[in-house]
Amino acid sequence: MKAADAITLSLDSLWVMVAAILVILMQAGFAFLEAGSLQSKNAGHITGKQIITLALSSIVFWAVGYGIAFGEGNAFIGTSKFFLSGVPSGYDSIFFLFQLAFAAVSLAIAWGGFAERAKLSVYFIFGTVFIAIIYPVVGHWVWGGGWLSTLGMQDFAGSTVVHLQGATAALIGTLLLGPRIGKFVDGKAKTIPAHSIPFVFLGTFILWIGWFGFNAGSTVSTGVATSGYGQFFGYVALTTNLAAAAGALGALFAAMILSKKADIGAMCNGVLAALVAITASCAFVEPWAAIVIGAVAGAFTYWTSIFLESKGLDDPIYAFSVHGISGVIGTLSTGFFAAPKLVELAGVGKPGLFYGGGLYQLGVQALGVIAAFAFVAIASLIVLSIIKATIGLRVSAEAEKAGLDISEHGAYGYGETEGK
Numbered sequence: 001m002k003a004a005d006a007i008t009l010s011l012d013s014l015w016v017m018v019a020a021i022l023v024i025l026m027q028a029g030f031a032f033l034e035a036g037s038l039q040s041k042n043a044g045h046i047t048g049k050q051i052i053t054l055a056l057s058s059i060v061f062w063a064v065g066y067g068i069a070f071g072e073g074n075a076f077i078g079t080s081k082f083f084l085s086g087v088p089s090g091y092d093s094i095f096f097l098f099q100l101a102f103a104a105v106s107l108a109i110a111w112g113g114f115a116e117r118a119k120l121s122v123y124f125i126f127g128t129v130f131i132a133i134i135y136p137v138v139g140h141w142v143w144g145g146g147w148l149s150t151l152g153m154q155d156f157a158g159s160t161v162v163h164l165q166g167a168t169a170a171l172i173g174t175l176l177l178g179p180r181i182g183k184f185v186d187g188k189a190k191t192i193p194a195h196s197i198p199f200v201f202l203g204t205f206i207l208w209i210g211w212f213g214f215n216a217g218s219t220v221s222t223g224v225a226t227s228g229y230g231q232f233f234g235y236v237a238l239t240t241n242l243a244a245a246a247g248a249l250g251a252l253f254a255a256m257i258l259s260k261k262a263d264i265g266a267m268c269n270g271v272l273a274a275l276v277a278i279t280a281s282c283a284f285v286e287p288w289a290a291i292v293i294g295a296v297a298g299a300f301t302y303w304t305s306i307f308l309e310s311k312g313l314d315d316p317i318y319a320f321s322v323h324g325i326s327g328v329i330g331t332l333s334t335g336f337f338a339a340p341k342l343v344e345l346a347g348v349g350k351p352g353l354f355y356g357g358g359l360y361q362l363g364v365q366a367l368g369v370i371a372a373f374a375f376v377a378i379a380s381l382i383v384l385s386i387i388k389a390t391i392g393l394r395v396s397a398e399a400e401k402a403g404l405d406i407s408e409h410g411a412y413g414y415g416e417t418e419g420k
Contacts, residue, residue: 012221013091015233016098019217022210023101027054029206030108033272034115035413036199037265037317039192041403042116044413049111052123057104060131065103066096069136075147078140098217099139102162105214106135109166112319113174117181117394120408125387126380130169134379138165138372152349153368154338154361156236157218159280159330160372167324168376170315176384177394179314181401189309192316197264204268208244211275215240215282232283232345239282240275243294247274250298258303269305270298273322277330281337283346289337297326331369335362 031050035043057065063083071078081087084096107127114122141148142161155161183190194200216233251270255263274294278285281293305321315321338352338361349364351357387393394400399407406412 009091013094016091016217016220017094019213020094020098020101022213023098023105023217024054026101026105026207026210026214027051027108029203029210030105031203032199032206033203033268034112034317036196036201036203037194038116039403040195040414041405041412043195043405044411045120045404045408046115047413048409049123050108053108053111053127054104056124056127057107057131058100060128061100061103061136062096064132065136066099067136068133069139070099070144073140073144075150076141077137077146078144095220098220102158102214103131103135103139106158106162106166107131109163109319109323110169110173112166112317112323113170113172113315114177115316116404117177117400118173119391119393119395120404121391122384122387122393125391126169126173126383129383130380134169134376134383135165138375141371142368148364148368148371151364151367152361153364154284154334154343154346154349155280155331155368156283156346156348157215157279159276159327160368163276163279163323164327164331164369164372165376167320167322167327168373169380170319171324172377172380172384173393174313174315174320176381176388179312180316181397183314184312187312189314194265200265200268204271208271208275211240211244211279212237214275215279219283236282239285239287239290240278242287243274243278243282243290243297244271245274246291246294247271247277247298250274250295251302254299254302258306263302266302266305269301269318269322273297273301273326276323276326277333280327280330281334284334284338284342284349284352286337286339286342289333289339293330293333293337297329300329301326328369332362332365335359335365 027050031047035046038046067080067082068078071080073079107130110130139161140146142153142155183192216237219233219236247270248267252262252267255261255266274297277293277297278290301321304325305318308321334352336352336354340351340355343349343351350361353359353362395407
């Protein structure tokens, strides 16, 4: 290997390792966000669940998931590289860690729909199936050389692969579990207040920072050897940040219009919704389009969270609105906004409708959304229905009222305080 090539590989490896660490750090963001958004009697359970998520994902993705997602196989599934067999050390091991971090994020999203009422055992059983089979199958379709990749689907960092998948599993879990005790009174939704808005902010801020690894890291290169487009990860970071900023303001203004309140929690969810939406398109769109995508996702997510709750859906942290609806918005957005020069650079798909690219790319994006949603929804429904019919999904009413900290773990997250 030439000296210049060795330096480039070393720099790329270092960048992907840093990005992987940032994405893994997002688990702490989810822990604070969820714990703060929910009741304090479940805070310890929620934070512990994130450790389980990363630990379980690490082992299962190493054994099975990575091979199905990135192994050589056919248009639908990978059939090699199980237990990382045949995967050399160095950059390839770092790439595995990076992709593992993504899988763990998708599972963390899924658990949002199970919050405050699911048995701990469900996390182990469904989490294993999700990381071993469900998540990597769609990952193979889009990122592993599968059929959606062949069609040119544009999902740069995972609005569909990571976020829509996790949100769809969360939706199915929410529907099968039913609402939390006391959420609906006489058919009307009752607010269960967040126990710590500062925790919600801290979780959001950690996730915002982690997203630079999530999106910019998906360049999997420093770009030093790319003629004319050096350090392209910086451009991806730019569009990511602009979208997040627009999402915060879009959600805040939507809340002020619809509820007459400057809702801080809604603003935080607006940041996350925008980040989810820009995840697919961050490498394909111009800065002005990133702002539009972020603002639309932030505002629309706030409205859908209210709408779905009014229809009887108790999604405790609005996982489907924030990660599902915004994942769809982000995935479809490239079909409108993908700029020719950026598509050429990325080498994936065609320009969007607003740049004279016609309807092809929008059609491919819509097909990808439908296929991923249908597969994950059906697979999740089958697995969770079997669990429900055998060991059960939900804790007892007594355990739920006492809080999962004490009923599942034997100690409150805040010492001896019940924190009801």
